[in-house]
Each structure stands twice: as C-alpha cells, then as structure tokens.
Amino acid sequence: MTAENQPNGGQAIVELLRRNGVDRVFTVPGESFLPVLDALHDAPDIALVVCRQEGGASMMAEAYAKTTGRPGVCFVTRGPGSANALAGVHVAAQDSTPLLVFVGQVPRGLQHREAWQEVDVSALFGSVVKWAADLQDVARLPECLSRAFATARSGRQGPVVLGLPEDLLFERTTPIDVGPAPVNQGYPSPQAMAQLRELLCEAQRPLAIVGGSGWNADCRAQLQAFAEAHALPVATAFRRQDRFDNQHPLYAGDAGLGMSPELAKLISEADLLIAIGTRLGDITTRHYELVDVPKPRQRLVHIHPDPQEPGRVRVPTLAICASVDGFVDAAAGLPSGPLPSEREAWVSRARSKREAWQRPTELPGQLQLGEIVAWLGERLPADAVISNGAGNYTLWVHRFYPFRAFGSQLAPTSGSMGYGLPAAIAAKLARPDRPAVCFAGDGCFQMTCQELATAVQYGANVIVIVVNNGSYGSIRMHQDKHYPGRRYGTDLVNPDMVALARAYGAGAARVEHTTQFAQAFEQALAADRPYLIELVIDPAILRP
Template sequence: MRRHGGKILADQLAIQGVERVFSVPGESFLAALDGLYDVGIPNVVCRHEGGAAMMAEAHAKLTGRPGVLFVTRGPGSCNAASGLHVARQDSTPMVVFVGQIARSDRDREAFQELDYRRFFGPLVKWVAEVDETRRLPEYISRAFHTAQSGRPGPVVLALPEDMLSGFAEVPDIPARVWPEPDPTPAQVAAVLAALDEAQRPLVVVGGPHWSAQAAADLAIFAERHDLPVAVSFRRQDRLDNRHPNYVGDLGVGMNPVLGQRLRDADLVIALGTRLGDTATAGYSLMDPAMQDKRVVHVHPDPDELGRVWRPDPGIALSAPDVVAALARAGGPSAPPRWSAWTRAARADYEAWTAPKPTPGAVRMEEVVTHLSETLPETAVLTNGAGNYAAFLHRYFRYRGPGTQLAPTSGSMGYGFPAAIAAKLARPDAPVVCLAGDGCFQMTLNEMSTAVQHGANIVVIVANNGRYGTIRMHQERKYPGRVSGTDLANPDFPALARAYGGDGVTVTDQAAFPEALAQALAADRPFVIELRLDPEALATGLTLSEARALGEAAKTG
C-alpha cells in the first residue's frame, strides 16, 4: 500500500511499541503529525524543545523503552540539545526526529538549515538524514536498535520535508526481539574469585537497565556475601536505601567517610557504572594513572571496559543480568571476613542521614525528611541541579528503581519536565518535583503542558533568591564579591494559578506537612514555595561561613 512518509514513520513507531511521543510542532514535519493522527499514538505537545527533550528522556528512564521526540529544524533542534546531552550522559535511549529543509535547497544556508551530522555528532550515538521515503523503515529500525544496544543513548534522524511528504510502497520492519543474555559460568566464577581474595570490598552500582527484579537480585547478592553497596551519582534508587547493606551515594556532596571507604577498598565491583569523575571526586579517591585496587567492571559497552580502569575481570554485559547470575550462585559457607567493614559503612550512612540543622524558619533537611517518612512506596521524586538537591540526596531514602529521576549530567531545569513525563507514565503514583528558584524558572513554562495533559504533580520550590551552589563557590573563591548570582523571583503559587494550577507559600516549618497534604490531594499541578534563609547551605555551612573560609584562604 502506498503511504506518505509521515504515515510510514508513524506505523513504524507503532510496531516499535511507542506509547507516546513528545514534541513542539513545526511545519517541517506536518506529514509526521498527520501519520500520528492515524495510529493514535498520544502526542504530548510541549512549550519548549528543551523541556520536550527532557520529558522524552524521563519517560525512557521510567519505562525502559526509548523516549521519542519530534522537533523542527534549526532553532527547534538547537533548543532540544540540552535534553539530548542529559540522555547521552545518563545512558538513556532516545530516538529524536528532526525536521529538515527540502533536499533541493541543501548547502545554500536555506531558512533554518543546519548540518545535523556535525551539530549532533558529539552528543548522540548515531545521527543520519533520511534521503528516500522508501528507506524510512530501515532507518527507524536501526535507530531503535542503536538507541538500546550496548550502552543506551540518543540517536537523531533528520527528515527532509519533501522526503517526509513523499509517497512510497514499502513493507514495515518488525521490532527487534531482544534475547536475555546470561553470563557464562566462568564469568560468575571470576567475580566470586575476586571476592575470595578481598579484605575490604565495595560494590558500586549505577548505569542503565535496572528494574525491580534487578534490585531484588542485588539485595540477595549483597546479603549472601554481606557486601556494602554504594551507588553512583543520582542512581540512589538502584537498591532500597533502607536495606542494611546500602551505604550511600558517591557523587556531588557525598559523605566524606564513604569517599574514604572507596579510597581504602581493595576491591571495587563496579556494576553498570562507568565509575567516572563524579563518583571518584575528580579521580582523587581512585586514580586511573596509579590504580592501586582491583576493579571488577561490568558494563554493557565493551568499549568502556579498559577505557579508564584496568578491569580484572571486565564483563561486557548488562549489570542486572550479571547480578541475577550472582544471586543464583549462592553464598559462602562461612561469614565473610569483611562483615565488620560492612556494618561500619552502614553505620556511617545512618549517621550521615541524621538531619543536621540549618538556619531559617523553613529548613530543607526537615522538608526532605518529612517527604521520606510520609510519601508512599510508589512515589516518584524528580529534581534538576542546585544546592537544594544535596538535601534530597542526603536525607531522602529511595525505595527502588523508578522512584528517582535526576540528571547525572547536572542539568538545571530537568526536574519539572521530568515530573510531567513521570505523571503521564504513572498516573496513579504521587510525583513530587524538587526545584530551586533558579532551576524551576528554566522550564516552568511547561506548567501549561502539565495543565493541558492533566499531570497533577507537586512542585516544591526552594526559594533562596539566588543560584545557591554557584554563590557558595563564589564566596569561597572570591569572598564578598557577589556578581551574577542573585535572582528576582515571581510569586510562584500565583504563577501556578495563572496557568490553571494551584499553590501555597510556606514561611514556617510547621506549615509544611499540611501544605504537602493539600498538594498531594490536588487535581491539578500544585506548587509549594519554600521561603528559605539565604544563608542556609546543604554543606552545613552558612554563606557567611563559606565567605569566611574564602577570606582565610586568601590571607594564607
């Protein structure tokens, strides 16, 4: 049957099992919009391509299936780049369709023309331009394969407008059947042999592919061998944080005692994580130039193994598959020699997560502790970047996979669009976004998207009137010389009401529990604005103390 390119594309998305797409419409892909109309795939229309890209990325994190994004040529694709960077660094599968100028106008700097191969090349796993309508199924099939294979990530397909509106008679290509690879007995034995020789092992978990079953297998493996399990930056939902073998996160604002344990470990079992600069404090806790500990590295991309760390062994498989095999392998016949090391690491975590008071009538450590104690098991928490996020990392106890959506790339503005995508994917689960006043304002225009699509999320805005993290570093390096870090803010609840949502302002800690209960019961997006003391910092210092440290450093 002859179909226009947009219909061919939409039919292929349906075959791939795409549940919804995210977009900002453009005239360059009207044929694709027409195709989506026929197949009935919901199209979440967003207000900015950056927000749309972050929604698609968050949807992929929650579902394990590629997020699908449509943006128009030129400015639209440039706006989307920030979300693609998140997907690349977070190993999230995405397929991005970008409108393109007509093929006959290429290389003339036509209206909104862009060389997508050069522009997106460093950001994505693969970028291509489809020149013939009849080849759409071929390119789309490869795009979905590439996005999900090895280390997952984003791919981009540029769609010339005249190609997309052209007609062709071409068969569809079935979706790929993904086999479940099993580690070999030799690979499992090699990991257990490394444990047999260890005195101070540490498991570090991260990367993609985690599920509730993977978390259960990890718990079994950790219990049987009494292993301390740490997680990499913003991967705290890989294991229930209440589990006695969970010992904390290695990332920005990490517990310094846990960092020292990473330094002291004689065996690191890295499961899915790249074990990069964030987890190792800029390679100060582990130095790849002078590797002084054994690293068992499990990662789905064979090119990652040996790129930074010398693995012994290196296993090019999905970490959950290896963990499942380790869980089936049983445990030692006698208590392991490192049990005291594990118990001490857990005690360090318990001490680190005991709330440390900060100044002000509203205190973030108490806000996050209340969230951790009262939100149901199914709740999804999202955040972007800022000083407020360190409170969340430290004091919230995540229950399991799919309860944390946060960018390992450190992108501001991520939390709010991610929350919208999460609520659409899990309409029955409470979804709470934490954002700073600077972070929220980067994507708050998506409030209109949330209202339009019925995403009744809760947004908690930590308002301290400044870019808090940058100001903290500024006071330490250039004390008293404030430049570019203060913010003028709107009335956030009033702004939410203007969009059709609701909200309240909290100026006293005692009012927060009632405000949260009201927000969770709302049938529309609800903003809780927290008026914070500008002096409060997640480090436990105040800004004045950070400034004093900077002054002391300057005077020697």
C-alpha cells in the same frame, strides 16, 4: 496497491514507532514535519504531548524512557527547535538513556545552501549522540528506524537523532513489513563469574557501586539477592539511588555530590570494588581521587555493557562486558563462600555510618529543609517519583530522602538545570497512580517553568517544590569560595512564584516555616491539578 493507498513517509514513521512499542510522543510542532503530525492524528494508540519549548520536550521524552524502560521519542523542528532540544539530548547521552529525536529538515533540494532554519544534524548532535544522520530515501525508512531503535537500546544505551527532510515525508512508499528492532545484550562468561567469586571470597572489605542504565525492578531484586548472599555493601553512583533500597541493611550511601566523608573512606579503603553498570565517573569517584587512574589501589571488577568502557580510564583486575540484566542474572546464582574475618565489621561500619549521615541536620532559620525532605520520605509511598534538576538544593534531596523502589528517582547525571519539572510531568503521564514530586531551585525552576502549562493541559498533577533562596546558589557557593566578598552575577530577582503558578492554572502555596509544610503538602496531594509549594529559605544556607 495504488499510489493513493500507499503510506507516505510520515505515515510510515508512525507505523514503525507503533511496531517498536512507542505509545507516547513529545513535541513542539513544526511545519517541517506536518505529515507526521497528520499520521499521529490517526493513531489513537500513540498519545501526543505538545510541550512549550523543545528543551522541555526532549527532557520529558528522556524521563519517559527512564520511567517506562522503552525509548523516548521526541519530534522537533530544525534550526532553533533542534538547538533547544540539545539540552535533553545531552541528558540522555550522559545518563545512557535510549532516546530518539526526529528533526524536521529543509527539503532535500534545498540542503547545503543554508536554507531557512537549515541545520547540519550530524554536526550539531554528532559529538553527543550514538548516531546522527539525515535520511534521504523514503524506501529506507524501515531500515533506518530499525537501526535507530537497536542503536539506542543496545550496549550502552543512548540518544539517536534523525533528520527528516520535509519533502521525504510526503513521498509514497511500500507498506511496512518489519517487526520491532532487536536489542543486543552481553552476558558474562562462566570463567569471568568464577574469577569474580574467587575475588569475593578473598576480599575482606568489598564494596559494590551500582549505576548506569538498563535496570528494572527484577534486576534490582537479583542485585539485592547477590549482595545478601555475599554480605556485600552496596553504594549507588551519582543520582542512581533507586538502584538499591536506601533502607536496606547493606546500603552504604550514594556516591554523588555532597558525598558522605565516611562513604568516601569506604571507597578508598575497600580492597575490592565491584562497579556494576556505572562508568565510575568524576562525581562518583570525587574527581577520580577515590579510585586512582590508571591503576586503582583497590582490586577493580568493572561490569559495563559497552566493551570500550572497562579499561577506558582505569585498568581493572577483571573486565566484564555485560548488560546489567545479564550480569545480575548470572550473579544471583553465584555460590557464596565462607566470609572472611573482617567482613562482618566492614558491613556494620558501612551501615552505621550511612544511617548517621541520613539524619537531618539543623540549620539557622525557620525553615528546616532536611526535616521536610525526611518527612516526605515517611509520608510518601515507596513508588513515589522524586525528580530534580541541578542546584545546591539537591544536596538535601539526595542525602535525606530514602529512595526505596526502583524508578523512584529522576535526576540528571549531566547536572542539567530545569530537568525536574519536565521529568515529573513525564513520570505522571506514564504512571498516573504514583505521586510525582519535583524539587527545583528558583533558578532551576525558571529554566522550564512554562511546562506547568503542559502539566495543566494534560492533567499531569505533579507537585513542584521550589526552594527559593533568591540566587543561583550553587554558583554563588563556588564564587564565595574562590572570590570571597566579590559576589557578582549570581543574585536573582524572581517573580511571585505563587502568582505565576496560579496564572498557569496550578494551585500554589508559600511556606516560610517548617511547621507549615505538612498542611500545604496534604493540600497539594488532594488537589485535582498541578500544585506548586514555594519554600522560602535563608540565602546564607547553601548546604546541609
């Protein structure tokens, strides 16, 4: 084969993406990786989504990974581009999402001289990702990309960042002869499952808390079978509500921000906690108060794909290193024993308290956000995708919307503002047949509102519900608590949201009364373009 017929570095990268099942790439283009863009031009099976800011691009790639179950892929340029992309990389790290971010780098001969826009990939991303490196040899691209895919997907999933020196992408290399990278998963031992069964048979008040990544619809069905066989109430970890049907009789609620006081009591009073996939982080355990550190009051079974996680913060009764897929496969066939005397009352208590907590509250003002969210739960199909970023408005979404199907929730456990719109766009591109509804506060929306242009360009007809209270409401709530009467820096002067959406080419409507919402939402569903609904809410209302 002549040198002219050999693939260059950019072409080799695109071929390796194809062989690892990548069908969509998100980017803000940069001259630092033009050979990759040129190779994508000749790859009709890999769609290219050009975003308006690298933070939006990395968040879309992260949400696309959650929606499809495959690693998300994002290309950004060096310096300011990579700095912007860090927002989505951090979401992927805390959400345990497989994500590959490629950073176009300065040529190898210019590195370590602070050349124009040069960035040290390892230094910038190293503390956040599973692996960060600058590639230096075009011949090693198959090795390095295979490692990147395997690292992102194996164990506790997460992000990988690779720097691509510009000159490397032009160099010729040999044809690609490797297949897809392997995924390494752990499985529970028979001895561990036997011990788990003993603990379940002895427990009067067991509770499972499920979360983390690596789930799919089959996993969830097996989890449900396991819970039903053992009369096991199930709570979901922070922003992992789609891991269990929120209308199932065994659903106990979500252990997140604004947690039900009754669920907090259930966690505290349980005599056996089974943590599946979740790290049992600070939000899920109410800043580590509900599950003591280092020795919990409850017997604790901690199942996690990272062998370093169980025992990292707390000493569990039983530690199981296994993927959620591997664990629920074993658990679904675990024989059940006779139920202890207290179990029926415990299950009934969990269900009744959760049902009471999910009833919409009535607050001052003409617009009742709880009623609107509950109405959406009845109007939308179970597989509709609900996304959000961060802010007090999320308390209504997590409390009153019933997440019924797997993949119906996209929300950052990192608490990143601006996530909702890029996530909804990614979900709509991945599953055009499903409604994709983004909730955002006025401050949250304006972090990434420019991605409305991306939605319009690619026909991602998302519905954006902006809860406008004219402030950074979450920060204002804490400010009012700690410094009463000294509000400062938390009020916002906003643009006309309806006019802004229409300027981008989206439809829009403003709703100031609860009774106006249903008609506006039906118009949004029928529209052949993205649609924004602005909800004007009393600034004094900060929680349900």
